[in-house]
Amino acid sequence: MNRLKKGGEFEGVVTEARGGMYLVEEAGGERCLCTTYRGTKTENIGTGLVAVGDCVAVTITATGKDVEGVITLVRKRRTALVRKRDVRRNRSKEKIQVIAANIDQLAVVVSAEQPPLNTRLIDRYLVFAESECLPAVIVVNKMDIADRKLVTEMMIPYCELDYAICYVSAEDGEGITSLGCKLAGKVSAFSGHSGVGKSTLINVLVGEEKLKTAEISSWSLKGVHTTTNAVMLGLPQGGYVIDTPGIREFNLSEITKENLRFYFPEFLAPMENCAFSSCTHTVEPSCGVVHAVDNGTISRERYTSYLAILDSLDDSM
Ligand SMILES: Nc1nc2c(ncn2[C@@H]2O[C@H](COP(=O)(O)OP(=O)(O)OP(=O)(O)O)[C@@H](O)[C@H]2O)c(=O)[nH]1
Numbered sequence: 001m002n003r004l005k006k007g008g009e010f011e012g013v014v015t016e017a018r019g020g021m022y023l024v025e026e027a028g029g030e031r032c033l034c035t036t037y038r039g040t041k042t043e044n045i046g047t048g049l050v051a052v053g054d055c056v057a058v059t060i061t062a063t064g065k066d067v068e069g070v071i072t073l074v075r076k077r078r079t080a081l082v083r084k085r086d087v088r089r090n091r092s093k094e095k096i097q098v099i100a101a102n103i104d105q106l107a108v109v110v111s112a113e114q115p116p117l118n119t120r121l122i123d124r125y126l127v128f129a130e131s132e133c134l135p136a137v138i139v140v141n142k143m144d145i146a147d148r149k150l151v152t153e154m155m156i157p158y159c160e161l162d163y164a165i166c167y168v169s170a171e172d173g174e175g176i177t178s179l180g181c182k183l184a185g186k187v188s189a190f191s192g193h194s195g196v197g198k199s200t201l202i203n204v205l206v207g208e209e210k211l212k213t214a215e216i217s218s219w220s221l222k223g224v225h226t227t228t229n230a231v232m233l234g235l236p237q238g239g240y241v242i243d244t245p246g247i248r249e250f251n252l253s254e255i256t257k258e259n260l261r262f263y264f265p266e267f268l269a270p271m272e273n274c275a276f277s278s279c280t281h282t283v284e285p286s287c288g289v290v291h292a293v294d295n296g297t298i299s300r301e302r303y304t305s306y307l308a309i310l311d312s313l314d315d316s317m
């Protein structure tokens with residue numbers, strides 16, 4: 001921590017947030033434990049002040065065992081994954097919580113086996129990605145124990161939709177280099193159900209040494225014991241992966257019965273042929289989407305996912 005001197009200023013990225021304290025990493029990889037203060041300025045309006053992924057300006061206040069500082073400015077976000085809070089229960093808090101800022105893509109991690117490949121889940125994550133205007137990379141993990149023929153067949157609709165797909169094994173290293181290339185230089189948020197191997201994959205991608213050293217002593221010195229909301233980990237080839245409970249447990253709260261159909265990209269052209277502009281593509285006569293399913297232009301599996309999600313939205317309304 002030689003380059004960061006008391007009173008000095010630098011710009012960096014917030015890589016971890018816990019209980020009002022933030023780890024800010026500068027371009028050279030040096031890190032500074034920061035707080036905000038009343039004078040912290042932001043170029044973003046109406047959302048949480050600081051989130052993992054934010055680009056911030058820092059003034060250094062101390063250089064002891066760890067460098068400490070205050071965040072003076074939060075730069076405008078390119079993208080933000082947000083969660084709307086229930087304001088009735090939590091009047092004093094901000095309405096919109098930023099889970100992670102400046103994300104370039106969503107890595108949708110699924111397992112080929114244990115648990116078996118579940119395309120319904122892939123479709124839910126893809127709807128989420130489409131609704132956030134985030135490109136998605138589908139990562140099919142545990143290929144070492146997969147029925148390859150079955151898995152490749154099940155993934156055909158996603159190949160045809162031009163989603164990036166990586167077949168990998170965190171266990172034996174298959175496909176890790178090619179996944180690494182897709183993540184290079186970008187900020188990728190990892191999502192996926194419990195047990196599909198996200199942590200194991202991130203360990204392999206980031207390098208276990210780096211994961212261990214990511215923990216710094218000051219958190220406990222400052223009495224910050226709360227579990228991490230989000231962590232951003234640097235990749236050896238440049239870029240970061242973000243692992244957050246907020247994205248792991250994402251919900252489709254922004255999706256409605258009316259807008260769901262716009263998040264299945266292959267529906268957009270056939271939809272033009274629907275007799276009714278408000279067609280839900282379920283029971284209406286002369287439906288372009290149903291017609292496209294019948295003639296094989298739209299995958300029946302994807303259409304079944306659409307119906308299942310539509311149904312689940314019904315329940316929550
Ligand atoms: N065979 C095989 N097992 C794997 C692979 N990747 C992960 N596993 C195993 O799958 C289990 C779950 O892995 P985790 O990395 O904890 O999964 P996770 O997605 O982070 O799960 P949560 O932390 O619950 O969200 C562990 O027992 C891993 O050893 C793989 O490529 N092949």
Ligand SMILES: [Zn+2]
Nearest residue numbers: 274279281287
């Ligand atoms: Zn229709």
